[in-house]
Amino acid sequence: MFGAGGGTSSYREVGETDVVLLWGSNARETHPIFFHHVLRAIDRGARLYVIDPRKTPSTAWATRHLAPHVGTDIELAHAVAHVLIHEGLVDETFIRRATAGFEDFKASVERWTPEAAEAATSVPAALIREMARDFGRADRAMICWTLGITEHHDAVDNVLSLINLALLTGHVGKWGSGVNPLRGQNNVQGGGDAGALPHKLPGFQDVEDDEIRARYERAWGATIPPKKGWHLTDQLHAMERRELRALYCLGENPAQSEADAHRVRKLLRELDHLVVQDLFLTKTAELAHVVLPAAASLGESEGTVTNSERRVQRLRRAVPPPMGARDDIWIIAELSKRLGHDLGTTHAEAIWDEMRALSPMHRGMSYARLEALGGIQWPCPDETHPGTPFLHDRLWAEPRVGPPAPFHVVHPEPPVEALTPEYPLRLTTGRRLSDYNTGVQSGAFASPLRRALETIDLAPQDLVRFGVREGERVRVRSRRGAVEAPVRADPRLPAGLAFMTLHRPEQVDTNLLTIEATDPRAGTAEFKAAAICIERLDVPLQSEPGE
Amino acid sequence: MAAGSPTDPTGRLVTLRRKVQLTIDGATLSVSEGSTILDAAKSLGIDTPTLCFAQNLTPANACRVCVVELEGARTLVPSCARRVEPGMVVHTDSARVRDARRTVLELLASSVDMSATPKFAEWCERYGARPTRFGTPTPRPVVDDNALFVRDYAKCMLCYKCVEACGDDAQHTFAIAVAGRGAHATIATELDTPLPDSACVFCGNCVGVCPTGALQFRAEHELREADAWDESRQSQIDTICPYCGVGCSLTLHVQDERIVKVTSPVGSEVTHGHLCVKGRFGFEYLGKR
Amino acid sequence: MDLKSIDALPTDDEREAIERVLATQPEPTRDLLLPVLRAIQARVGFVSKGALAHACDRLQVPPAEAWGIATFYHLIATRPAPRTVLHVCDDVACRARGSERITKALASRFAPEAAAHHDACWKRSPCLGQCERAPAALRIRAGEPVEERALGGLDAVSAMDALRGETIAVPAPASIQQPRDSLRLLARVGVVDPESLDDYRAHGGYAALRRAHELGASWVLREVSDAKLLGRGGAGFPAGRKWGAVASQPARPRYVVCNADESEPGTFKDRVLMEGDPFAIVEAITLAAFAVSAERAFVYVRGEYPLAAARLEHAIASARRRGLLGESVMGHAQRLEIEVRRGAGAYICGEETALLESLEGRRGEPRAKPPFPVEQGLFGKPTLVNNVETLAAALLIVRDGAPAFTALGTPESSGTRLFCLSGDVTRPGVYEVPMGLTLRALIALAGGATHGLAGVLLGGAAGTFVGPDELDLKLTFEDTRRAGATLGSGVVIVFREGTDFRAVVHGLAGFFRHESCGQCVPCRVGTTKVDDLLARVRAGTPDGTWDDERDRLRELGHVLREASICGLGQAAASALESATQRFAIWPAAMPTPTPTPSNGGKA
Structure with missing residues (x-):
């Protein structure tokens, strides 16, 4: 946050905070061990507010559950800000000393009274007030979110609207308070740490800063392009423009995991050259010209990963990879060699030492220290530094250190796809406890929790509305594609909202339906809000959408 | 707690702990207030047997193998649960203690299959316990109702750890509890419902804390049945879970280049030793390539 | 969650039974679980899957x-069971009076134990607290309303009749068998109408509470402390120290819990107090709550005492109607609600922390x-837990002053104490005597042993045996402690000559x-x-040698x-160990016992 690129708090603080707003997250199922920390807080008497259109196992633990319409998070956040401002619950001293842009922000939320927000979100104004007051009055309070916030076309605005709340109340930069995205995948954070972002070098160093780039160029003995690159959705657009003709895809299965799968598969097929490096022959790998079998991070590789509390931890090899599979580092180095550049060592620790020599925030994290301390939270500038449980304590320094934290004026925008008479249902997607993404890994163990059939879940009222029975196979159609799936009634869903997972595309290829409407700043697609309709199978399909 | 609570340089809350002085086996020492006698004894290098104790669970106080003599107390006290007080005089190896520990070990061995309990044989030797003195345990069939782990209640000593891990010490799922009373007490789901139909979410945290091998990964169970389980051939390697972004520490137990069990270090600030179903059981894709 | x-x-019945319990409280809280399970049991005779759901x-x-809680309690069935269950006491006092003849007769002439026959069954039960009219039983007929009835002076014929659902004429307990002028704690029992508040007041009721309100809580605390009252439940802890400790805790709220889970075999004194003078217990709890500033109190009555529970509930309701409980007790700035909660068949719940667990809706397992x-x-808050008799004694102390209390008894064991005489004694019943009387004199007061005296079990199953040569033991805390014995809960069970003590101690074992919580x-x-x-x-088949068995x-x-x-x-x-020191328990030291026709204690 504020440019730091990671959650501000540590898990331990979650267990010691007084109020948690869990926004767009079903952490009980999707981040179960993070939720243990929330449970520690609840056992101590903390209040949990869960903001989610669905009732979930997480909302069952909430003091209050706020269920806005899909895609109305900014309206809700603005109304919380409105209450905080109008009821004198903001930390004026903090705002004055540590932030910028308050007046503009204040003006921007002025129209979002709780009543106005109730009309837009369906969350009762009284509930909005209650949550705002509790958040505003707490000594310590945290906002945590997941993909319910970020898998939208206005993901960045969603996040900024939540950060505004923390700035209003000073719930950031001190023990037990903070703003925290829960990373959906094991090394999303570490990928960013290591520079797997189009605009950053390792350690979140700006690639377009000549001085910084020069430092890396000296160390690497190579020239780095001076302009930032493309993130995933930019790449898809570039493929569409036929600018991007060759792709090297590592450990991703975009043919199934990306929204609007028909389009993605078409683009991948049209590439001149596709190289896929993966554990399995995934659907993406099936489209590849070259497949490089790789060792798994779990148990087959040495290295580090970084988690949602910025803790860098060691990966260790326990078993050999299967015949023919190679370590990622070895493959990349070998590839580089064949392309004419010798990267030097392929030893994981040596590479890490090189990275921490270049990245100030990782500098103090030797392998020896990572092992001794059970991982270290960045920033850790030198080998005497214990690591940093929470970020931005500078905002509390008197006088303030560094630039002020800016409020952001953001405006609510509805989901790209409006509901229409033809597509009257909102489809949102998510995970279940024992499954993960497209099931490439999780599908291999026999979870007793996994249901035999992947379903489309509907509110019982919608079964009546669409004249379908529980268990009946139906056609689910969006503007991009159609799939068949059995119907399951889920009384936890509000009317008008359908839920599907991406876990078993071999059964139900949900991403044929989802919309690739992307926030240009984040590159995340709007998996959480497509417009669909459902049809009985005895009704003939009118036209083949998509392809 | 108020925002103004003291913090250390990294911002962590600091509880200002006073020191408490006590005497254990003739040695005087000071430990932090709030420590247990077990903690204090450990700091002197005294090896105290424990079964129902775990660092990441509330002391259950049930097994009584850790009892010590506390001067002034009418009976022996459980060292795992009893907090230190100034001036305590403790004996960890007196005749009273040795006699009690010996008989507790004999009672356990007479009623529970302790063959898969680490260190149990060593303790029996240390205290001169004769395992069959009070009879031998009754065999019970293994409960095999799910693909991930088995429940061999002949090995269950009712330490309560699984119940605590399933309950409010960690998982908060409450799928199992102690049912029945006295000698008929067992660990059970409601109406002995099979686990897949119960509230169980298969996090395996019960398996992780079981001290006697009553709960076993399927692989461990099968290897033991085939007499092929061999801890001397096993290595334990710590790494990180490959699934969501929480970053849980895993300990992979490997025998013959195969993962046979997954646990998590109790000292991990991320997990406190507890995992979810994917972290604990979701490794099988490695072997399916 | x-x-x-x-x-x-x-079923509709089950739902209605559950909802009726919940309607008594503002919130459906966890501590109502046992009342709910009891209500289901009372309505249909067992807790079905649907009812549990x-x-x-x-x-x-x-x-x-x-499920863990339902299966913990002896009086809750978790499998389909007949509506009528006759719980036949099979414990030490009733055995001494021939209860085995009844169970044998039922097994051969009605049905095996626990087997349903014409929607009825019988089960052996630990002590039912009806020892003065042994052999005893408790008949429970599920329905609306449930019928729960303690039956005494039973024989095989009346037990069969009871199982057939017939109305049994059994002698009412004539619990008090001593001259009334010596009675203090028992003064009103058998005299006052236990269902009339007016009658209670006419017999001096609420004088103590009025005095307490006049003189203040700290005066009460000092008086109880000065009276050197030691707890009457078994452990003998100084009551004044307990009261003072609760009153000095910073945490709120505080609770008073009256331990009426009188389950020590051979004990029935608290039952006699609750059945005979229930308003006194209500007043005593009110007094204790005043002293320690508690606004909520519970009486945990053992499940086998339906009459005591009913009388207390009636007394509480009457007191509440008349302003003696509620928002302003006697017009004074004291606020108090008292609730009766009933156990469900678990001796362990007499242990104070197990009782608190049970009250909270958990398994009755003692805390560390x-x-x-x-x-x-209770609920993690400061709690005064006192036995019924202790509270009743405190009421006397406040009414008459500490000096009047310490005038009786010995310097270390002040006041009078209730003893429960049963077994082979001429006039079984509750006896109130000053502490310090000898055991011999106490037995004499009850008319002496009926068939000679081979030994006495003093203090209950958790107590110790006393031999015929030890009857000059003074009944005080200090004398019994010195003698390696205990007063326990005031149990005195007399055994006749020829008693098979092997069978007796085996019964205790x-x-x-049966009662270990596990x-x-x-x-x-x-x-x-x-x-x-x-x-x-008993079988004469040692595992190894008898010396091995002795070591074990x-x-x-x-x-x-x-x-x-x-x-x-x-x-x-402890009772077993004391028996081995006094009686011929070990075969090597004991000739084969010769059966005598009058040997009621023999298997």
Whole structure:
């Protein structure tokens, strides 16, 4: 946050905070061990507010559950800000000393009274007030979110609207308070740490800063392009423009995991050259010209990963990879060699030492220290530094250190796809406890929790509305594609909202339906809000959408 | 707690702990207030047997193998649960203690299959316990109702750890509890419902804390049945879970280049030793390539 | 909580029974679980899957935990059971009066134990607290309303009749058998109308509370302390110190819990007080709550005492109607609500921390101490837990002053004390005598032994045996302690000459095996091993030599006493050990006992 690129708090603080707003997250199922920390807080008497259109196992633990319409998070956040401002619950001293842009922000939320927000979100104004007051009055309070916030076309605005709340109340930069995205995948954070972002070098160093780039160029003995690159959705657009003709895809299965799968598969097929490096022959790998079998991070590789509390931890090899599979580092180095550049060592620790020599925030994290301390939270500038449980304590320094934290004026925008008479249902997607993404890994163990059939879940009222029975196979159609799936009634869903997972595309290829409407700043697609309709199978399909 | 609570340089809350002085086996020492006698004894290098104790669970106080003599107390006290007080005089190896520990070990061995309990044989030797003195345990069939782990209640000593891990010490799922009373007490789901139909979410945290091998990964169970389980051939390697972004520490137990069990270090600030179903059981894709 | 419900529905009866309990409280809180389970049991005779499902949903209790609780209590059935159950006392006092003849007759002429026959069955029960009219039984007929009736002076014929559902004419307990002028605690019992508040007031009721209100809480605390009242439940802890400790805790709220789970075999004194003078118990609780500033109190009455519970509930309701409870007690700035909660058949719940667990809606498993209930008791808050008789004594102390109390008894054991005489004694019943009387004099007061005296069990199953040559023992805390004995809960069971003490101690061992909660290894396993060992003693089939068995028994005694969590395990071998020192328990030292026709204690 504020440019730091990671959650501000540590898990331990979650267990010691007084109020948690869990926004767009079903952490009980999707981040179960993070939720243990929330449970520690609840056992101590903390209040949990869960903001989610669905009732979930997480909302069952909430003091209050706020269920806005899909895609109305900014309206809700603005109304919380409105209450905080109008009821004198903001930390004026903090705002004055540590932030910028308050007046503009204040003006921007002025129209979002709780009543106005109730009309837009369906969350009762009284509930909005209650949550705002509790958040505003707490000594310590945290906002945590997941993909319910970020898998939208206005993901960045969603996040900024939540950060505004923390700035209003000073719930950031001190023990037990903070703003925290829960990373959906094991090394999303570490990928960013290591520079797997189009605009950053390792350690979140700006690639377009000549001085910084020069430092890396000296160390690497190579020239780095001076302009930032493309993130995933930019790449898809570039493929569409036929600018991007060759792709090297590592450990991703975009043919199934990306929204609007028909389009993605078409683009991948049209590439001149596709190289896929993966554990399995995934659907993406099936489209590849070259497949490089790789060792798994779990148990087959040495290295580090970084988690949602910025803790860098060691990966260790326990078993050999299967015949023919190679370590990622070895493959990349070998590839580089064949392309004419010798990267030097392929030893994981040596590479890490090189990275921490270049990245100030990782500098103090030797392998020896990572092992001794059970991982270290960045920033850790030198080998005497214990690591940093929470970020931005500078905002509390008197006088303030560094630039002020800016409020952001953001405006609510509805989901790209409006509901229409033809597509009257909102489809949102998510995970279940024992499954993960497209099931490439999780599908291999026999979870007793996994249901035999992947379903489309509907509110019982919608079964009546669409004249379908529980268990009946139906056609689910969006503007991009159609799939068949059995119907399951889920009384936890509000009317008008359908839920599907991406876990078993071999059964139900949900991403044929989802919309690739992307926030240009984040590159995340709007998996959480497509417009669909459902049809009985005895009704003939009118036209083949998509392809 | 108020925002103004003291913090250390990294911002962590600091509880200002006073020191408490006590005497254990003739040695005087000071430990932090709030420590247990077990903690204090450990700091002197005294090896105290424990079964129902775990660092990441509330002391259950049930097994009584850790009892010590506390001067002034009418009976022996459980060292795992009893907090230190100034001036305590403790004996960890007196005749009273040795006699009690010996008989507790004999009672356990007479009623529970302790063959898969680490260190149990060593303790029996240390205290001169004769395992069959009070009879031998009754065999019970293994409960095999799910693909991930088995429940061999002949090995269950009712330490309560699984119940605590399933309950409010960690998982908060409450799928199992102690049912029945006295000698008929067992660990059970409601109406002995099979686990897949119960509230169980298969996090395996019960398996992780079981001290006697009553709960076993399927692989461990099968290897033991085939007499092929061999801890001397096993290595334990710590790494990180490959699934969501929480970053849980895993300990992979490997025998013959195969993962046979997954646990998590109790000292991990991320997990406190507890995992979810994917972290604990979701490794099988490695072997399916 | 993200609980998973049981997939089953209750019947209308079950639902109604559950909802009726919930309607008594503002919120469906966890502590109502046992009342709810009891209500289901009372209505249909067992807790079905559907009933459990509904109870769990309404109270937000995880089903596995609720199952663990339902299966903990002897009086809750978790499998389909007949509506009528006759619980036949099979414990030490009733055995001394021939209860085995009844159980044998029922087994041969009605049905085997626990087997349904014409929608009825019989079961052996631990002591029912009706020892003065042994042999006794408790008949429970599920329905609306449930019928719960204690039956005394039973024989095989009347027991059969009871199972057939016939109305049984049984002699009412003539519990008090001594001259009335010496009575203090029992003064009103048998005199006052237990269902009339006016009559209670006419007999001096509420004088103590009025005095307390006049003189203030700190005066009450000092008076109870000066009276040197020691707890009458068994442990003999100074009541004044307990009261003072609760009153000095910073935490709020505070609670008063009256321990009326009188389950020590051979004990029935608290029952006599509650049935005969229930308003006194209500007033005593009100007094204690005033002294320690508690606004909520509970009476935990053992499940086998339906009449005591009903009388207390009636007394509480009457007191409340008349402003003696509620928002302003006697117009004074005292606020108090008292609730009766009933046990469901678990001796362990007489242990104060197990009782608190049970009250909270959990399994009645004792807690580790420290912390003690005075600091962290009910719902984690400071709690005064006192036995019924202790509270009744405190009422006298406040009414008459500490000097009047200490004028009786000895300097270390002040006041009078209730003793429960049963077994082979001429006039079984409750006797109130000043502490310091000898055991011999007490037995004489009850008309002496009926068939000679071979020994006495003093203090209950957790007590000790006393031989015929030890009857000059003074009944005080200090004298019994010196003699290695205990007053326990005031139990005095007299055994006739020719008693088979092997059978008696085997019966006690069976009791502890049945009643161990199972939480700690020494008690859970140790009590079964003691029981098994005594079975071998009776069968004359040692495992190894008798010396091996002696060693085993000694070590079991040691580990039970030293390493058990609570008093149940710690005392589980004490009576047995005292018996081996006095009676011929070991075969090697004992000639084969010759059966005599009058030997009621023999198997």
